[in-house]
Amino acid sequence: MANDTSELAMTHQITIEGGAAFSIAAEEDTLLRGALRAGIALPHECSVGGCGACRFDLLSGLVESIWPEAPGLSERDRKRGKHLACQSRLLGDCTIRVRCDEAYRPVVSPGRWPAVLLARRELTPDMSEFTFRIQAPAEFRPGQYALLYPPHTPGARAYSMSNLPNEDGIWKFVIRRVPGGAGSNALFDHVEIGQSIMLDGPYGHAYLRDDNARDIVCIAGGSGLAPMLAVARGALSENRVGRVHFFYGGRSQPDLGAMAALEDLVADSRFALSVVLSAPAPALGWQGPTGFVHAEVERVLATPLDHFEFYFAGPPPMIEAVQTLLMHTHHVPFEQMHFDRFV
Structure with a gap:
């Protein structure tokens, strides 16, 4: 590379x-x-x-x-x-x-390129999918992240890719606008279509393993949706025999707009989707499950949890809750859990 x-x-x-x-x-x-x-x-x-x-x-x-x-x-x-x-x-x-x-040790050697913003698609009021292109093949493993350097902002910001590696140089990111967050606000407010920023990657350890026959469980909270989309897409594209159980945890009904990013997955018979909201607005008539996403995982998956391979991404409290559920409550081996810590 x-x-x-x-x-x-x-x-x-x-x-x-x-x-x-x-x-x-x-x-x-x-x-x-x-x-x-x-x-x-x-x-x-x-x-x-x-x-x-x-x-x-x-x-x-x-x-x-x-x-x-x-x-x-x-x-x-x-x-x-x-x-x-x-x-x-x-x-x-x-x-x-x-x-x-x-x-x-890096599974793919990271590199640095100018990346042109090709498109921005709104998924929720505070979350959008950004599509960038570099002048080289996009080489990474599903589930990894890259560093973006937004304008007028010191340092880099880490965002996970939601798409699969490709020869066209396309890198897609699902990014949430964080209140007071200099990096995310700069991406939303100061990077126009056709403008370039620096992209550095890939990095991360929560990438899809290619030597596993267990069913896969993807657990996403908030903008942790991006790497879990990539892992699910990668697993299904490999024609594995097993299923992909996908859990998405949002806060309220506006977060359901993120489901638009799953359109290419829901038609696959091997893909099982569960959505849970932690604080739905009563006036908006949510009929689905409520609570935290890790509790929904335990409720939906009836078989012993150590039969699965787990990938998860989201806010630090969610990561800690999932770790506690898997390791301490269900004794899932650590090598069957894949996540990156962002704090």
Whole structure:
């Protein structure tokens, strides 16, 4: 996969204590992105400073912190001199201490491209599907995410793809406008059709596994719909024998507009859809189930839950509730659960 770092001549040398040494282009925006482009299995999850999974110790050399107040570092971490790889820009050669893990080695090498906004389709009053195109094949695994760089906004924002990899360079994202959110508001208000922004990806570990014969369960809350759409589409396109059980949790009736994104899936006999609202407006006459989406999963799936492969995405409280349900209540093995943490 070609990317825009291939022509940069100046590099910084990074040495992992007791491990690999590798080079990162001097113009690379962060240590994490450069390491992953070099094929290094550096631990990470959200890639934007929230989760803290990419903490490391700087043993020698200098880095610049892009976001010194990133919540991924606690005050204790800062006092101990910890850094976040996703928020550290290299200022020269460095030696770091970090424990690499093969589970984090990129399954598709990430790249950076200008991406042109082709279309924007409203799904709900605060959620739309954005379609971008790059001048290269769109190579990623269903369920992964990319980083977008909205205008007038410092740093990157992580959004999951809702479509499948393709030769046409099309990347689709279902994005919710977050009140007070600089990144999402910039995408909605300042990126016009035909305008380009930078796209960096793919990243993420909650991608569709291709060596599993179990029925798949997709659990989506809010804009977590996007990666679950990709996982479901990928599973059905592979002509697997098993079924895809798809659970969508919204808050109230306006969130049901997101179901328009499922139009290409509902006709497949292997696709079973369950929708639940947590706080429907009585005046609008909702006749479906109410409550939280993880409770609906437990109610609908009658067989033991450890018979399924689970993929889930949504707000942090939903992710925690699903984990508790699967691991502690039903003893589902961790390797049968796939999700990325965004906090």
